Amino acid sequence: MLGFLKEPFVVTAKINLNLVALTVMGLINRLWGLCYPRAVVFDEVYYGQFVSLYMKRIFFVDDSGPPFGHMLLALGGYLGGFDGNFLWNRIGAEYSMNVPVWSLRLLPALAGALCVPLAYQILIELHFSHCAAFGAALLILLENSLITQSRFMLLESILIFFILLAVLSYLKFYNLQKQSAFSGSWWFWLLLTGVACSCAVGVKYMGLFTYLLLLAMAGLHFWHMIGDQSLSNVEHETSEFSLSFQMSLLCHFLARGVALIIIPMGMYLSFFYVHLALLYRSGPHDQIMTSAFQASLEGGLARITQGQPLEVAYGSQITLRNVLGKPLQCWLHSHTNTYPIRYENGRGSSHQQQVTCYPFKDVNNWWIVKDPGMQQLVVSNPPRPVRHGHIVQLVHGITTRYLHDVAAPLSPHSQEVSCYIDYNISMPAQNLWRVEIVNRESDTDVWKTILSEVRFVHVNTSAVLKASGVVGASLPEWGYRQLEVVGEKLSKGYHQSMVWNVEEHRYGKSQEQKEREVELHSPTQMDISKNLSFMAKFTELQWKILTLKNEDTEHKYSSSALDWVTMDTNIAYWLHPTSGAQIHLLGNVATWASANAAALLYLCLSLWYLLRRRRKIYDIPEDAWQLWVSAGGVCGGGWAVNYLPFFLMEKTLFLYHYLPALTFQILLIPVVLQHLGDHLCRSVLLKSMFRALIVAWLSSVYFVYCTFSPLTYGQPALSLTELKALRWKDTWNILIRKQ
Secondary structure (H helix, E strand, O other): OHHHHOOOOOOOOOOHHHHHHHHHHHHHHHHHHOOOOOOOOOOOHHHHHHHHHHOOOEOOOOOOOOOOOHHHHHHHHHOOOOOOOOOOOOOOEEEOOOOOOHHHHHHHHHHHHHHHHHHHHHHHOOOOOHHHHHHEEEEHOOOOHHHHHHHHOOOHHHHHHHHHHHHHHHHHHHHHHHOOOHHHHHHHHHHHHHHHHHHHHHHOOOOOHHHHHHHHHHHHHHHHOOOOOOOOHHOOOOOOHHHHHHEEEEHHHHHHHHHHHHHHHHHHHHHHHHHHHHHOOOOOOOOOHHHHHOOEOOOOOOHHHHHOOOOOOOOOEEEEOOOOOOOOOEEEEEEEEOOOOOOOOOOOOOOOOEEEEEEOOOOHHHEEEOOOOOOOOOOOOOOOOOOOOOOEEEEEEEOOEEEEEEOOOOOOEEEEEEEEEOOOOOOOOOOOOEEOOOOOOOOOEEEEOOOOOOOOOOOOOOOEEEOHHOOOOOOHHHOOEEEEEEEEOOOOOOOHHOEEEEEEEEEOOOOOHHHHHHHHOOOOOOOOOOOOHHHHHHHHHHHHHHHOOOOOOOOOOOOOHHHOOOOOOOOOEEEEEOOOEEEOOOOHHHHHHHHHHHHHHHHHHHHHHHHHHHEEEEEEEOOHHHHHHHHHHHHHHHHHHHHHHHOOOOOOOOOOHHHHHHHHHHHHHHHHHHHHHHHOOOOOOHHHHHHHHHHHHHHHHHHHHHHHHHHHHOOOOOOOHHHHOOOOOOOOOOOOOOO
């Protein structure tokens, strides 16, 4: 029974020593001296704030992209025991002892190190020689800009890692297609492609470009599969075989759809789910979110609105927040001051009580929802809820004056909104407003606290109550620089500045004014939960990320996309406070020049081959041509999709935005070199000379790497003369202290 124990278990494994050596060199290259400098380096001041907020579970919004990259950085902080207590207020600030610098920088450094063996494997999967693949990995290893970017708490190295992993996974999947479709390894690499793509997009939206490239490649390969006669066997095709082939194609299509579309979408949602689950506390970014979102967070608005009635009824006391919420959140507000008799442009006003949008919580933000047919300002028993389409009057809680509509102070094309004062003149009150629930599910929906987004349409003029001030119009001194509110003519569409939601709400119980003023200052008692679903929170947060734009200001080290190709710019990341030690984002000049030359040579050779093939002249074998085209599609296509979109972007750009495109361009160098050696250097002498030139060129790459390593690693400190000698271009800003 135990006879199988008579023979030993034997495990055999093939170890690629090239891959092992490159991985070890990559780890040493990226991890050496990782804690130096123990100070905030460039954008660590930006990402560090988010790490601290994660540690404290405080909600934030970052308009630069999805949360997955931030969560990975926060994971490093968590593993290092970081408590989030550090003031990220300036570049160069020394880290306190509670900040685990090595742990925070570890994941970006590991990602950067693993890009080296990934580059090697990508060239192998493209069917290039091990020598060419090793050369590609060495170029990534010795690229100063990639080293610098991976040694700090930044996201580009993580992005590049997932991009390269996605490309490698797809190539492995594609190469398994004919031999072992639907095998375990086939499924593994296909699923890993989708996972890596979703992670790349989850780190930064720049990852979307490579994802789209791989989707295009998958679509093209599937199209070729449909017409592949070796699969369909057209000459001997039977109806039974045809049905089998069609079912096989359907299975292939569904497998790709699930792995490359469904799973990435699910993972993208999961990033936000974890993000929102972690950040459950109110924070400084709450104000740009809707009241419903704010109320779902612990503390802040949730503390104020806890226990409010859900349904707005006649007699309800409410505050109305404008939904737009930018550049400032504000609430419908009034005070005893009136509009001037004449505005600055000479137009006359109603001289009625001012109505504004006020960006702070105040007792003058309270309004009472009144039934026009009744005089009472309290909620009846049982309450009579207000529904979509109902006519109401809005009474200012403190002054008891009615919201009224007549020309606006700053917007002559709009109506002035005021609170009506009876001056015993022939000016009839026009204070009826129709409630329209914008996000209603039916025309009988009840107006709900926080959840309902409503607009108020003036019955007499059909003008819509609008906070025009949130899009740039502030009142003069007589209006205390508060934001203008107007009546805008109703149109088919609507702007968010026309939409309001009830934020604070109580059922009014006091008919007498003095008692009501006391009531307006008191907390509510009823207990009704208003938790948002995950999809509602995801939709709102995603929209804010896509539409929220910080004011782009000119940065000292910002640049244009044209500056990147020739590296006419650099970025000073850190400067030692006393010595000349400094860190710069600068590339390996030899590598960048070679990458540009390789891209240009690839383009020229491709055009030459295409023209010759058009004339039925085939300079290289068909398999070499297919190899040339596929390598260009991956490497050249990767460079194009990660570089060209920046010419269409209206944002502040920096040199590090070019690094994903540069990585693909570097991979193109050994592709071109192997092609030249295999097909253009035909004699033994030419091949020998070509190899000697490659050795000399690689030596120059290593020389440039060593020359600029003090600016890559920040040590050793350089003298004034040495720093000046490193300024190879007049456009580089090397920091030189005045003596």
